[in-house]
Amino acid sequence: MAAGSRRGKLAYKILFWFLLISVGPVLVVGYNLVNISQASLRKETLSMQESLAVGFSDTVNKYVMSLKNVIADTAALEDFSSMNAAKQQQYLNRILQVHLAVLELSVANAQGQETLRTGRFLEPNPKLRDVEEEEWFLGAMKRGQYVGHLERFQGLYPALTIAVAIVDPEAQPPRPIGVLEAKVSLNGLSTMLSMEFPPAGKSVAAVVAPDGFLVAHSNLKEVYRPDARLPDDILKIITTQSNEKGGGEISMPDGSRLLGAYSDVRDLNWVVYVQQPIDIANKTAAEMTRQTLTVLGWVVLCILLLSLAVANHITQPVRLLRELADRTGRGQFEGDLSDIPSPTNDEIGDLQQTFLTMRDSLKEKTGELIHAKQELERFTKFLEKRVDARTRELKAAQDELIKKERLAAIGQMASVVGHEIRNPLAVINNSIYFIKTKLGQASAPDPKVAKHIKIIESEILQANGIINEILTYSRQRDLKPERVLVNNWLEELLSVYPFPPHIAVEKRFDPANPAIEIDTAEMQQAVRNLIGNGIEVMPQKGTIHVRTARQADGNVLIEIGDTGPGIPPEVLDKIFAPFFTTKARGTGLGLAVVRKVMDRHRGRVDVESAAARGTIFRLYLPAAWERRR
Amino acid sequence: MPSGKLPKLLIIDDDAHLRESLAEVLELDGFECHQAGAAEAGIETAKKIDPDVVIMDIQLPDSSGFQICQELRKRSKATILIMMTGRFLSAEEKKQGFELGADEYMTKPFDLAELSVRIKQLLSRNKI
Incomplete structure (x- = not known):
């Protein structure tokens, strides 16, 4: 429709306000929603990471504790505390058999002399050592048990030393009579981590001691390095935290951003650390943003169409009225009124009704005016004709009058002159007649005198003829x-x-x-x-x-x-x-x-x-x- | 009118030369001529002499020739009244003059021989 392409300003105004009022809040809400969802997603991801860290720290604790309990249970056995080397050997073999993580086991007496030593990688009957200076010996003798001393077993695996005091069951109060020490491999932890956080993924998890010793890592390759450590930046952050657990964003010196979470491992003073690049969290957030924006776009589009329809609906009658008013203004009353919708029950309807009434009245008045104008023109033409005709008549009459007056004046003058000349002419005529008569009576008239008398008579006749001519011309007669x-x-x-x-x-x-x-x-x-x-x-x-x-x-x-x-x-x-x-x-x-x-x-x-x-x-x-x- | 006596003729005209020349010409033809220069004087003279013929100008200073004509006709049916004019007279005027008693019209200047003959003719008719 041609009129549609020329939508009026009113429609655009309505559209503008409609959009401002309806789309504005939607946009604000959408923006906030996206922001909130991004933040909460990040938070969620972080807390998930944190709970993973916490869970794993629990696992680590349990793992280590279960090994410690195995050692402690063994040490508490009556057969074991009897310090019978043969019996002890049996138990130790059992342990090695059952618990693959245990690498070495040794028993020392109260004096710090090793009485028994066995291990997976030791030759039978290895050399017994003097361990009274060893930390684990002193710790176990003093406090009953010792868990600590991390090392790279054979320069590779992270290994932990667990020592438990062997207590004399008879003595009151009980007193330690020796120490059972185990060196356990922590490779199991790394395996568990790598299962949970596969190296192919972007997430990384690690267990670390406060001094930076890397206990376990989701990437096994990381652990098997002799100097395996976490990056110092991360290490610095997680070791300085006062809380048991936590997490947050970490900005790396290379500009990348990470989401990191940590949790302390109970009883061990270790920290479990889980990290993943922030993009992953952001990716989810971006996906959500994208979806939100899509929805928002549809909403805006719907509102736009809806408001267009509304604006059109409101302005359509107004626009039609305006076009009609234009036509009316140009004096065109013959337009088709069928495209004017029947008046609606509102202000626009009232306006339309009022306008149509006004238009009808205007049409009537204009008609009257045009009629009056035509009448006037006709009358003017008629008058002009009349005036022209009268002017011509008057001119003719005036010309005639002037001519008549001129002729009358000539006539009057000629008449006067003629009359006045006729008198002397008559006198001359009389006199010459008298002379002629007198001469005729004389005996011998002079022939020359007679000839002159004839001339005079002839001239009198001619003069009279001229007078007659003038008088005839100037005579007014019917x-x-x-x-x-x-x-x-x-x-x-x-x-x-x-x-x-x-x-x-x-x-x-x-x-x-x-x-x-x-x-x-x-x-x-x-x-x-x-x-x-x-x-x-x-x-x-x-x-x-x-x-x-x-x-x-x-x-x-x-x-x-x-x-x-x-x-x-x-x-x-x-x-x-x-x-x-x-x-x-x-x-x-x-x-x-x-x-x-x-x-x-x-x-x-x-x-x-x-x-x-x-x-x-x-x-x-x-x-x-x-x-x- | 006793025979041997000359017929009496009265000329009324304001132009003295015309009066005199006419009178003298007509005297040669055997008329006893009297003259008057105005209408009033003319009527007075006519009363006195009882003319046989009156020749008068239509236009006179104190009156119209037609009025004298009417007056004189009242006095005498026999008097011959001849009107002189210097201008054209319309048929209407002529008719009016005849009704008032005029016998003849003459336009100046006139053929005196003709005039003399015409007067004698009219006079002889009156005698019969």
């Missing part, structure tokens, strides 16, 4: 539309137009003869102006073309063309402006009137001109609605 058939209307107009003789007229009318709705007076003025212009630019000879056509877009075209010199391109875009003229005498209103009339008819005018070929004006007028007949 259109009076009238439905006409374009061909018919034009035909009538052309028929009354005063074309000069040098001008030809060429007509090409559309047979469809479309209907148009026009103010005939104004439209007539426009067409007349165009024809008039055409005639003016062709003073010698030329043709006026008049053509009508129905356009594909439904407009009706009236084309007025001439074969004059054409209009220079640089002035072509100015010709429709009011008061623009290239003529010597002209108001510059002819084409302006054309444009004004076309505007008023919701039509348009354009011009095409080519030098030396002529100019064509095209008037486009909307076609009239088809009238039902």
